[in-house]
Amino acid sequence: MSATAEAFTVLVVDDDDAIRGLARLALEEIGGMRVLEADNGMAAFSMATCERVDAILLDAVMPGLDGVSTLRLLRASPRTVGIPVVFLTARRVWGDAEELRRLGVAGQIPKPFDPGNLAHDLGEIVGNGRDD
Numbered sequence: 001m002s003a004t005a006e007a008f009t010v011l012v013v014d015d016d017d018a019i020r021g022l023a024r025l026a027l028e029e030i031g032g033m034r035v036l037e038a039d040n041g042m043a044a045f046s047m048a049t050c051e052r053v054d055a056i057l058l059d060a061v062m063p064g065l066d067g068v069s070t071l072r073l074l075r076a077s078p079r080t081v082g083i084p085v086v087f088l089t090a091r092r093v094w095g096d097a098e099e100l101r102r103l104g105v106a107g108q109i110p111k112p113f114d115p116g117n118l119a120h121d122l123g124e125i126v127g128n129g130r131d132d
Contacts, residue, residue, distance in 0.1 A: 010035050
């Protein structure tokens with residue numbers, strides 16, 4: 001990312017307000033990233049189609065549209081197909097590893113996550129072009 005480019009933008013999707021708030025704080029204050037939030041899969045899809053999003057941190061277990069279903073929806077749209085998606089979850093989502101590979105999941109960050117390392121861990125997975 002060049003010095004004149006906009007901040008790296010992360011969409012944090014989780015039905016838990018506290019998790020979203022902690023992730024926002026960690027990514028903005030420590031990582032210098034721009035953070036968008038969604039509390040469910042449909043809101044995430046809508047936001048990702050109309051905002052510039054560089055990566056998505058996605059909870060696997062949410063009411064309604066769960067993480068894997070949200071990932072399928074994101075991969076089915078030309079506007080969101082290329083956005084790296086990282087699961088942020090307390091549960092392993094690799095139950096159907098082949099489908100997740102096919103859908104192009106970038107990786108997983110376990111909950112509880114270390115706020116001090118979240119931006120670094122995300123950058124390591126998605127390669128956000130930052131030098132830190």
